[in-house]
Amino acid sequence: xxxxxxxxxxxxxxxxxxxxxxxxxxxxxxxxxxxxxxxxxxxxxxxxxxxxxxxxxxxxxxxxxxxxxxxxxxxxxxxxxxxxxxxxxxxxxxxxxxxxxxxxxxxxxxxxxxxxxxxxxxxxxxxxxxxxxxxxxxxxxxxxxxxxxxxxxxxxxxxxxxxxxxxxxxxxxxxxxxxxxxxxxxxxxxxxxxxxxxxxxxxxxxxxxxxxxxxxxxxxxxxxxxxxxxxxxxxxxxxxxxxxxxxxxxxxxxxxxxxxxxxxxxxxxxxxxxxxxxxxxxxxxxxxxxxxxxxxxxxxxxxxxxxxxxxxxxxxxxxxxxxxxxxxxxxxxxxxxxxxxxxxxxxxxxxxxxxxxxxxxxxxxxxxxxxxxxxxxxxxxxxxxxxxxxxxxxxxxxxxxxxxxxxxxxxxxxxxxxxxxxxxxxxxxxxxxxxxxxxxxxxxxxxxxxxxxxxxxxxxxxxxxxxxxxxxxxxxxxxxxxxxxxxxxxxxxxxxxxxxxxxxxxxxxxxxxxxxxxxxxxxxxxxxxxxxxxxxxxxxxxxxxxxxxxxxxx
Numbered sequence: 001x002x003x004x005x006x007x008x009x010x011x012x013x014x015x016x017x018x019x020x021x022x023x024x025x026x027x028x029x030x031x032x033x034x035x036x037x038x039x040x041x042x043x044x045x046x047x048x049x050x051x052x053x054x055x056x057x058x059x060x061x062x063x064x065x066x067x068x069x070x071x072x073x074x075x076x077x078x079x080x081x082x083x084x085x086x087x088x089x090x091x092x093x094x095x096x097x098x099x100x101x102x103x104x105x106x107x108x109x110x111x112x113x114x115x116x117x118x119x120x121x122x123x124x125x126x127x128x129x130x131x132x133x134x135x136x137x138x139x140x141x142x143x144x145x146x147x148x149x150x151x152x153x154x155x156x157x158x159x160x161x162x163x164x165x166x167x168x169x170x171x172x173x174x175x176x177x178x179x180x181x182x183x184x185x186x187x188x189x190x191x192x193x194x195x196x197x198x199x200x201x202x203x204x205x206x207x208x209x210x211x212x213x214x215x216x217x218x219x220x221x222x223x224x225x226x227x228x229x230x231x232x233x234x235x236x237x238x239x240x241x242x243x244x245x246x247x248x249x250x251x252x253x254x255x256x257x258x259x260x261x262x263x264x265x266x267x268x269x270x271x272x273x274x275x276x277x278x279x280x281x282x283x284x285x286x287x288x289x290x291x292x293x294x295x296x297x298x299x300x301x302x303x304x305x306x307x308x309x310x311x312x313x314x315x316x317x318x319x320x321x322x323x324x325x326x327x328x329x330x331x332x333x334x335x336x337x338x339x340x341x342x343x344x345x346x347x348x349x350x351x352x353x354x355x356x357x358x359x360x361x362x363x364x365x366x367x368x369x370x371x372x373x374x375x376x377x378x379x380x381x382x383x384x385x386x387x388x389x390x391x392x393x394x395x396x397x398x399x400x401x402x403x404x405x406x407x408x409x410x411x412x413x414x415x416x417x418x419x420x421x422x423x424x425x426x427x428x429x430x431x432x433x434x435x436x437x438x439x440x441x442x443x444x445x446x447x448x449x450x451x452x453x454x455x456x457x458x459x460x461x462x463x464x465x466x467x468x469x470x471x472x473x474x475x476x477x478x479x480x481x482x483x484x485x486x487x488x489x490x491x492x493x494x495x496x497x498x499x500x501x502x503x504x505x506x507x508x509x510x511x512x513x514x515x516x517x518x519x520x521x522x523x524x525x526x527x528x529x530x531x532x533x534x535x536x537x538x539x540x541x542x543x544x545x546x547x548x549x550x551x552x553x554x
Contacts, residue, residue, distance in 0.1 A: 059088030119160030185210030299350030
């Protein structure tokens with residue numbers, strides 16, 4: 001979605017292009033970029049470079065012809081002047097009136113600002129977290145929870161009908177190991193000293209469950225047999241599921257659907273998925289196991305679907321799960337997963353191709369891991385060995401807003417070092433606090449303003465007093481917000497929202513320190529309050545997308 005200003009520049013370029021060329025579509029990929037330095041205008045475009053390359057012309061003469069045409073119709077488009085630079089870039093200088101109109105555009109429908117119809121109500125499912133119910137959520141799960149939640153909100157902003165889904169792997173060997181590990185902790189309450197099974201779960205959290213279990217049922221399970229295993233599977237999964245849901249709720253994350261893997265087995269979906277792959281000639285037998293022909297269809301390597309002992313692998317069950325998603329009528333599926341699942345992701349894509357699914361139907365938003373830093377050192381963690389910091393503990397210490405901001409602050413593809421010392425800081429050195437303080441500062445200014453100074457209807461606002469370069473820069477920053485939303489969604493870059501909010505907050509604080517908002521000059525005060533209201537719109541929308549509070553006071 002183009003910003004108000006870029007849309008006006010694009011319209012002007014299109015008119016100039018027709019005037020010079022006579023007809024024809026605009027060359028692509030057309031870029032209209034904000035200029036880094038004021039001497040190069042407000043925005044620059046590569047239209048002449050693209051058009052010249054397509055016709056073997058020299059770009060600078062074409063750029064000059066386009067600039068001359070733009071100059072002839074500049075005033076009606078709100079353009080002050082046009083210059084040609086370098087090999088053929090067109091630099092556009094905007095009029096104050098057009099910049100003022102961009103601010104009016106924001107204030108006309110503040111609640112709708114940043115929204116678009118790009119998705120046209122198409123159904124997209126964002127599946128994220130989907131942690132095995134074998135233990136409490138860790139800080140690593142917290143990063144994925146925030147990334148997925150913000151990404152889902154971004155897709156809703158650009159018009160998609162979004163559903164959030166959590167997939168429980170509540171079947172298989174890992175759940176059996178959980179049951180046996182719990183039984184060991186349960187028997188410890190009777191003074192027995194037993195070994196946690198190899199690859200079992202060592203965490204202290206199972207000790208608490210074991211104590212609670214003895215209080216509820218006494219000495220009901222003295223030996224670990226099949227009945228004990230089945231009973232404790234249910235107990236352990238139920239306790240872990242409740243713990244996971246409680247932690248996610250404290251983080252401000254909710255799901256529309258909680259899907260159980262057991263459902264797929266009970267309905268026969270796993271067997272049906274294997275039959276479908278067989279029919280598509282997508283499997284072969286080797287060493288007593290059944291394999292997916294993944295390499296021939298773009299996968300990293302062929303992978304086992306059914307082990308030699310007849311047990312289905314996670315991949316086969318996941319294929320059945322995605323067939324179920326398609327059956328539900330979803331137009332797109334986006335899975336948020338860690339970078340360590342790359343091979344499985346490529347095999348899933350290969351399986352979908354084998355089954356005739358559109359290639360763009362399934363996408364993966366991949367992220368790196370998170371580490372905790374304290375005192376300049378990285379804390380060592382291991383979930384299976386029981387050495388980790390739980391998401392619950394992190395939320396208890398820092399609160400939802402701080403945790404969410406730090407989890408989203410770096411691009412997903414980069415490893416995240418969660419700086420506990422900075423997160424604990426209650427000063428404006430803490431970026432989460434800094435952004436919220438910017439929103440609070442604007443609210444406090446409006447609280448002090450005379451009612452007669454408050455901006456009236458957007459289309460009647462007199463903004464002619466806004467002539468400072470910092471004011472123009474702030475308007476352009478506010479105007480870019482819709483583009484940031486769309487780019488953040490489509491490029492799996494939700495950190496862009498956090499970065500933009502921080503940059504806008506810095507610009508606001510610098511502006512406020514230099515320029516007085518409330519003064520005896522009534523028109524100037526009214527205009528500056530309007531500017532602050534526009535900034536507040538973006539800050540409030542940004543904080544809401546990030547799942548943080550937008551406080552009126554701190």
